[in-house]
Amino acid sequence: YSDPVRAWACAAAPIRDPDSNLLLGSIDLTGNEMVESPYCLALVKAASAACQAEIKSKRNLLASRFASMVQRADRKVGSALLDRYGVVISTSPEGWISGRIELDTTRMSATLSGGYEVPVERLTGNEGYLLRADLSFGSDPEVRIETLGRKEAVVRLMGQEIKLSCRQSEIAVILALNPTGVTAEQVAVFLYGNEVSPVTVRAEMSRLRKLLGPKVVGSKPYRFL
Known part of the structure; x- marks a missing residue:
């Protein structure tokens, strides 16, 4: 707490990853009471949207330029295009890996699940x-879910740290406790006590499967593979 800053006013907007929705940063405008104007809030929101659009545009351009390099010549080998920060832009086969990968630019290597280095x-x-990477590794990825002492779970998968929302965290725990699988109706009972349609659960499961990948979360029934 600092008394001199009491007179300050701020308008801010988050900058999120356009693909994963993870928070990358924020744009803040700080000043006197004039900053409280709705026009200032609109300004920072527009700047945030422009930043996110620029990130998406650069990724699309990167994917287009190097598309031929990503296509597999060997069906046993998976390939992935990463940006400078290790974010997966495109893959072949589609979806075998996603999110952000831990890079070592000195060793020119990436670390995947279980310390597997490629x-x-x-x-x-x-x-x-x-x-x-050899897809014999990627076909059975190691998944580690960290929930204790956290409001939102963290999934460690193939060298990535994926943060789940509160609802996704609850679903992940349900799947971990039911290795044989659960239906949308069962998940609805666990989460909402029959007060929500299974359609809502299916939408949540779809988002979770997209985030973690179809090789990690199966369907019919929903389960960790």
Whole structure:
């Protein structure tokens, strides 16, 4: 607490990853009471939207330029295009890996699940990296869920740290406690006590499967694979 800042006013908006929705940063405008104007809030929101659009545009351009390098020549090998920060832009086969990968640019390698290390190739112009890995590893990825002492669970998967929402965290715990699988109706009872339609649960499950990948969360019934 500082008395001199009591007169300050702020308008701020988050900058989120356009693909994963993870928080990347924020834009803040701080000043006197004039900042309390709705126009200032509209300004920072517009700036945030422009930043997110620029990130998405650069990723799409990167995917387009290096699409031919990602396509597999060997069905046993998975490939992935990463941006400079290790964010997965595109993959072949689709969805075998996603999110953000831990990179070691000194060793020119990436660390996947269980400490599995694979080489990466730096792309022209230092725009990103190309990763290739044996799919015999990727076909049965190790999944670790951390929930104790947390409001929102963290999933560690193939070198990635994926943060779940509160609802996704609850679903992940349900799946972990029911290895043989559960239906949408059963999840609805666990979460809402029959007060919500299974359609709502299916939408939540769809988002979770998209986030973690179809090789991690199965359907019919819903379960960890």
